[in-house]
Amino acid sequence: MQPHNLVRPEQNRDHPPMHAETAPAATTPPHPIDSPAAHGVWSPVLVPLRPDLSIDSGRFIVHARRLLAQGCHGLALFGTTSEANSFSVAERKALVDEVTEAGIPPDRLMVGTGCCAFTDSVELTRHALDAGCRRVLMLPPFYYKGVSDEGLFRAFAEVIERVGEPALQVFLYHFPRLSGVPVTERLIGRLADAFPETVAGVKDSSGEWSNTRMMLDRFPDLAIFPGSEIFLLDGLRAGAAGCITATSNVNPAGARAIFDVWESGHGDPDAKQAAATAIRRTIDRYPGIPAQKYLIAHYRDDPAWRAVRPPMVALDNDAGRDLLNALADTEFDGARLGGWNERADVPEASHGACTGRER
Numbered sequence: 001m002q003p004h005n006l007v008r009p010e011q012n013r014d015h016p017p018m019h020a021e022t023a024p025a026a027t028t029p030p031h032p033i034d035s036p037a038a039h040g041v042w043s044p045v046l047v048p049l050r051p052d053l054s055i056d057s058g059r060f061i062v063h064a065r066r067l068l069a070q071g072c073h074g075l076a077l078f079g080t081t082s083e084a085n086s087f088s089v090a091e092r093k094a095l096v097d098e099v100t101e102a103g104i105p106p107d108r109l110m111v112g113t114g115c116c117a118f119t120d121s122v123e124l125t126r127h128a129l130d131a132g133c134r135r136v137l138m139l140p141p142f143y144y145k146g147v148s149d150e151g152l153f154r155a156f157a158e159v160i161e162r163v164g165e166p167a168l169q170v171f172l173y174h175f176p177r178l179s180g181v182p183v184t185e186r187l188i189g190r191l192a193d194a195f196p197e198t199v200a201g202v203k204d205s206s207g208e209w210s211n212t213r214m215m216l217d218r219f220p221d222l223a224i225f226p227g228s229e230i231f232l233l234d235g236l237r238a239g240a241a242g243c244i245t246a247t248s249n250v251n252p253a254g255a256r257a258i259f260d261v262w263e264s265g266h267g268d269p270d271a272k273q274a275a276a277t278a279i280r281r282t283i284d285r286y287p288g289i290p291a292q293k294y295l296i297a298h299y300r301d302d303p304a305w306r307a308v309r310p311p312m313v314a315l316d317n318d319a320g321r322d323l324l325n326a327l328a329d330t331e332f333d334g335a336r337l338g339g340w341n342e343r344a345d346v347p348e349a350s351h352g353a354c355t356g357r358e359r
Contacts, residue, residue, distance in 0.1 A: 038135060038171075038201065038223055039241045040073030041232075041255040042110065043248035044081035046292060047095075049307040055091055056304070057098040063249075063296070064104055070336065071256030072248055075104070078112035079137055080178060080205070081246040081289060086309040089120050093127045106132030110244075113159075114139030114173060121159045125168065134167045137203060137244075142179040149187045153194075160195050168198050175205035175227070185218055192222060203227055203244050209234060216240060229255040230280055233273040236262050246288055247280050250295050250337060254279060275331045282326045290315040291323055298324065299337035 045067065048059035064075055077099065078084035078092050092112075100106055113124035113136040125136050141147075141155050160170065172191065174183040183202065192199045202219070204212045205227030212231055215224045216239045223241035226232065232243045232255060248255050254276040261267040283291055290308055294315040297305035306314045315323070327334070 037241075038074060038110065038169075038225075040259055041071065041229075041242055041248055041252065042074040042076055042225065042244040043067045043072045043252060044076040044079035044112075044244060044246055046249045046289065046296070047082045047087075048293075048305055049309065050304075051307075053307065053309055055087070055095055057095055059302075059304070060095065061099060061102045061104070064099060067248065067252050068104070068108060070252040072252050073242065073256075074108045074110060076110045076112065076137055076244055079173070079203075079244070080175060081249065081292075082112065083289065083309050083312070084112045085115075086312075089115075089123055092124060096128060096131050096133065100131045100133070106134070109133045110135040110137050110171060112137045112139070112173070114141075116141045116143045118155050118158045118162075122162045125159060125163050126165075129163070129165050129168060135169045135171060135200070137171045137173050139173045139175070139179055140181045140183055142181045145180050147181065149184055149190070152181070152183070152187055153190055156191055157194065160198055166197065169200040170195070170198050171201045171203055171223070171225070172199065173203050173205070174211075175203075177205075177207065185214060188215070188219060188222075192219065201225060201241065212240070213238060228280060229258065229276050232258050232276070233262060233269050245280075247283055247292065249292050250283070251276065251279050251332065253333075253336060254331075278330045279327065279332045282330055282332075283323070285326070286315065286319060286323050287312070291319075294320045294323065295327075295334065296337055299334045 045060065045064055048056040048063065050056045067075060077096060078087070084092065096111055099109070111124070111128040111133050113121050113128060115121045115124065118141065121138065128136050138156065138159070140152050160168070172183050172188060176182040188202060199222070201223030202215055203225045204215055206212070207228065209231055212224065212226050212235060216235070220239060224235070225241055225244045226235045227244060229243050229245045229247065235243065236259070242259060243255065245255060254272070258269055258272045258276055261269040261272050289312060293305050293308060297303050298320065308314055
């Protein structure tokens with residue numbers, strides 16, 4: 001089954017897959033209201049650190065450009081993989097400013113703004129909009145456990161109503177294993193009904209295909225993103241918008257290959273899916289953020305990349321060597337993490353398949 005409201009492959013001949021070597025130069029970012037709908041492979045970007053554990057925005061921007069050039073349709077700033085909840089509101093706002101000022105188009109960004117205090121969420125969401133980023137990824141307030149859907153509805157509603165911006169597009173973030181607070185079917189339905197022009201989609205990081213499938217069946221007008229490329233092909237076949245996946249930091253081309261082969265109707269998407277799944281499952285045997293930072297540090301010969309903020313701990317050398325050996329049994333191409341032109345242009349988005357309520 002093709003995703004709901006999608007441009008079918010035969011209608012998309014004028015938008016071929018993106019390749020870094022033919023990427024056009026970055027252009028002036030469009031006003032957020034003119035942004036195309038979110039779709040495809042999105043990377044929740046790892047955040048490199050300086051020796052004092054402050055954000056290394058220079059390395060971040062280089063990495064972000066690289067991810068776009070290697071096939072990511074968009075970038076999520078300050079989701080789980082960005083160690084969002086280890087950074088202050090001021091630090092998060094400052095990086096959004098630096099990224100957009102560096103010329104990365106706001107319509108390629110989705111900014112994580114969900115905090116325990118709704119006032120912090122309001123501040124981050126307003127700031128994202130001021131920076132030209134209409135899409136935000138919003139966790140529920142997650143410190144208090146066992147709260148009701150009514151309480152969570154009020155928390156999300158306070159943010160949406162206080163921001164009061166028609167351009168705002170909220171993607172609800174369901175990650176109960178870490179947050180401890182689920183975004184339930186009932187809550188999604190109530191928010192979508194109350195704010196039909198604002199609630200645009202869901203990132204489902206439950207890790208359960210049955211839950212993602214429920215969302216796709218229950219909310220065909222929302223852009224549903226599985227939180228792992230493991231479910232990308234099944235998701236696309238069932239109507240998903242794409243995926244927002246942590247390991248696109250080190251294997252963006254693998255996830256993009258699944259999307260492109262499926263969208264074009266040429267080639268074997270199941271083979272691409274199997275290759276990407278093997279890489280993802282291998283990395284998942286290690287702490288995800290430290291493991292991916294280790295890989296980037298190793299292949300770029302840049303030890304600074306290994307740093308994480310407490311309470312996380314960097315992957316040790318023995319575990320790192322084990323990871324490298326395990327990946328050698330997959331199709332992982334570490335060379336793609338190697339040298340890079342820091343002034344490489346940001347390619348324009350490939351406006352192929354689009355889905356969901358977002359406008």
